[in-house]
Amino acid sequence: MNERFGKTPELRTSDSVQLLDTTLRDGEQAPGVSLTPAQKADIARALDRAEVDYIEAGSACTGPGERETIKRVTSLGLDATVTSFARGVKNDVDLALDCDVDGITLVVPASDRHVESKVGTTREGVVETTDELVAYAKDHGLWVEVIGEDGSRAAPEFLESLARASHDAGADRFCFADTVGHTSPEHTYEVVSRLAELGPTSTHTHDDLGLAMANVHASLAAGADLVHTTVNGIGERAGNVALEEVAIALDHCYDVESVKLDELYALAQKVAQATGVSLPPNKAVVGQNAFTHESGIHTDGTLKDDAMYEPYPPETVGRERRLVLGKHAGRAGVKAALEEHGVDATDEEVAAVVERVKELGDRGKRVTDADLLAFAEDVQGRERARQVELLDLTAASGGGTPTASVRLRVEGEERVASDTGSGPVDAAVKAVREALGPDADAQLDEYHVDAITGGTDAVVTVEVTMSLGDRSVTVAASHADITRASVQAMVDALDRLLAPNHTSPTPASADD
Numbered sequence: 392m393n394e395r396f397g398k399t400p401e402l403r404t405s406d407s408v409q410l411l412d413t414t415l416r417d418g419e420q421a422p423g424v425s426l427t428p429a430q431k432a433d434i435a436r437a438l439d440r441a442e443v444d445y446i447e448a449g450s451a452c453t454g455p456g457e458r459e460t461i462k463r464v465t466s467l468g469l470d471a472t473v474t475s476f477a478r479g480v481k482n483d484v485d486l487a488l489d490c491d492v493d494g495i496t497l498v499v500p501a502s503d504r505h506v507e508s509k510v511g512t513t514r515e516g517v518v519e520t521t522d523e524l525v526a527y528a529k530d531h532g533l534w535v536e537v538i539g540e541d542g543s544r545a546a547p548e549f550l551e552s553l554a555r556a557s558h559d560a561g562a563d564r565f566c567f568a569d570t571v572g573h574t575s576p577e578h579t580y581e582v583v584s585r586l587a588e589l590g591p592t593s594t595h596t597h598d599d600l601g602l603a604m605a606n607v608h609a610s611l612a613a614g615a616d617l618v619h620t621t622v623n624g625i626g627e628r629a630g631n632v633a634l635e636e637v638a639i640a641l642d643h644c645y646d647v648e649s650v651k652l653d654e655l656y657a658l659a660q661k662v663a664q665a666t667g668v669s670l671p672p673n674k675a676v677v678g679q680n681a682f683t684h685e686s687g688i689h690t691d692g693t694l695k696d697d698a699m700y701e702p703y704p705p706e707t708v709g710r711e712r713r714l715v716l717g718k719h720a721g722r723a724g725v726k727a728a729l730e731e732h733g734v735d736a737t738d739e740e741v742a743a744v745v746e747r748v749k750e751l752g753d754r755g756k757r758v759t760d761a762d763l764l765a766f767a768e769d770v771q772g773r774e775r776a777r778q779v780e781l782l783d784l785t786a787a788s789g790g791g792t793p794t795a796s797v798r799l800r801v802e803g804e805e806r807v808a809s810d811t812g813s814g815p816v817d818a819a820v821k822a823v824r825e826a827l828g829p830d831a832d833a834q835l836d837e838y839h840v841d842a843i844t845g846g847t848d849a850v851v852t853v854e855v856t857m858s859l860g861d862r863s864v865t866v867a868a869s870h871a872d873i874t875r876a877s878v879q880a881m882v883d884a885l886d887r888l889l890a891p892n893h894t895s896p897t898p899a900s901a902d903d
């Protein structure tokens with residue numbers, strides 16, 4: 392817990408908070424997202440590994456395909472309680488039952504807009520249907536949470552009578568839903584306080600005003616003890632509150648355990664990959680920059696004390712700290728980066744490398760390990776024979792199987808190889824590996840493509856991070872041909888990794 396910050400605030404947050412993750416239902420409702428049965432099963436397993444209490448696997452009413460997918464999740468034998476969304480319609484409950492779920496989130500209209508204009512009923516009609524369907528679902532052995540849809544725009548007294556009717560009919564809990572993400576923490580606190588008097592209360596928040604997290608904490612302070620989340624905050628429109636943010640905030644600020652924190656990063660990456668919704672670099676907890684330090688003052692402070700510029704250690708959430716270089720770099724960071732690559736440098740040499748790093752950074756460029764090492768070689772007047780050089784590359788795709796051939800010079804000897812792949816880049820990368828044989832036993836840890844200019848004639852920059860043993864190197868290459876840029880970056884990274892690691896400081900000259 393955060394001893395560094397002293398006293399835990401006296402909020403009425405329950406000692407135990409459960410999470411219902413709805414990535415597979417509300418998360419999948421994000422425009423353009425559709426998960427295959429295998430992807431849903433894979434994400435469900437990862438959520439279960441993280442010990443999420445409830446997994447909403449989908450909406451059984453959507454169609455036969457979705458029902459097959461939900462069945463696939465329910466057949467996994469997970470520890471989590473697996474639920475399906477159901478409208479206030481008996482057939483939806485039956486369809487959920489067909490999928491062998493453990494429970495349902497029964498969504499009934501709560502605001503007059505939803506009651507009258509959408510569903511075309513009355514408040515009394517909603518209470519009556521809720522009463523019948525909760526009793527029906529409970530009779531069939533389901534865990535039932537009633538969600539009053541658009542609850543934040545509903546009349547609080549009606550929401551209370553709906554919650555009371557739900558509990559009276561046997562519902563396990565009632566959920567306050569800020570369906571359109573429009574409300575304030577104060578309103579949330581007031582309404583949830585009233586609902587929590589009536590029975591177990593959950594909260595479902597959306598981020599349209601950027602208040603999803605604030606409203607979660609207002610709900611918890613008001614007595615709610617279950618939070619609906621999605622991984623990476625994906626969901627309808629601006630999305631839902633993010634699982635990883637709720638979990639770390641509960642742990643860090645209130646010492647409340649909800650899920651296994653060290654599973655969060657792997658989970659976030661899995662969901663980003665499956666949904667195609669990439670993680671913004673500045674995303675809390677799981678964004679690329681969340682534990683990356685570039686500015687000199689921060690890097691220097693972090694090198695002196697890990698906690699200097701971090702709220703909690705990255706390992707807590709399954710991550711590692713990164714120190715990178717750019718226009719804000721200082722001597723301490725550059726010296727540490729050089730040492731990491733086995734380069735000893737005098738203070739004067741470090742200062743000269745810092746100057747080069749800043750010049751490159753000023754031009755808006757990312758400063759890679761390869762750039763740093765090239766600056767150091769230049770400043771120290773070292774000539775370095777390349778270990779691996781790309782002499783020629785031919786790649787063909789479109790129509791037949793993508794194929795690529797490469798000609799490399801490896802330690803003075805020419806080597807040629809060709810291979811096929813899922814695309815020209817894959818084929819070329821395989822051909823490089825083939826040409827290098829066991830020498831290329833390096834891992835490709837990260838591969839990132841950026842189009843620098845717009846249009847189909849764009850120059851692309853490919854940045855790769857490769858590692859061999861305990862050495863890792865980041866290299867970028869730019870070219871109008873993405874295959875060429877990819878292979879060049881990979882060859883340059885291998886060239887660095889295969890080079891002898893240690894250099895000595897330049898002997899001080901008589902003039903020094």
Ligand SMILES: CC(=O)SCCNC(=O)CCNC(=O)[C@H](O)C(C)(C)COP(=O)(O)OP(=O)(O)OC[C@H]1O[C@@H](n2cnc3c(N)ncnc32)[C@H](O)[C@@H]1OP(=O)(O)O
Pocket residue numbers: 417420450452453454478479480498499500509510511540570627
């Ligand atoms: C808060 C949320 O996130 S809501 C969840 C959103 N999820 C989904 O929409 C799941 C995917 N949806 C679907 O596949 C389809 O919309 C279906 C199969 C559910 C329904 O399809 P259709 O019968 O063609 O209806 P359609 O989508 O046009 O309209 C939705 C219907 O649900 C009704 N409905 C909406 N909410 C509720 C509710 N809480 N309780 C009861 N009925 C509801 C609407 O009144 C409308 O009924 P109507 O056709 O009689 O006016």
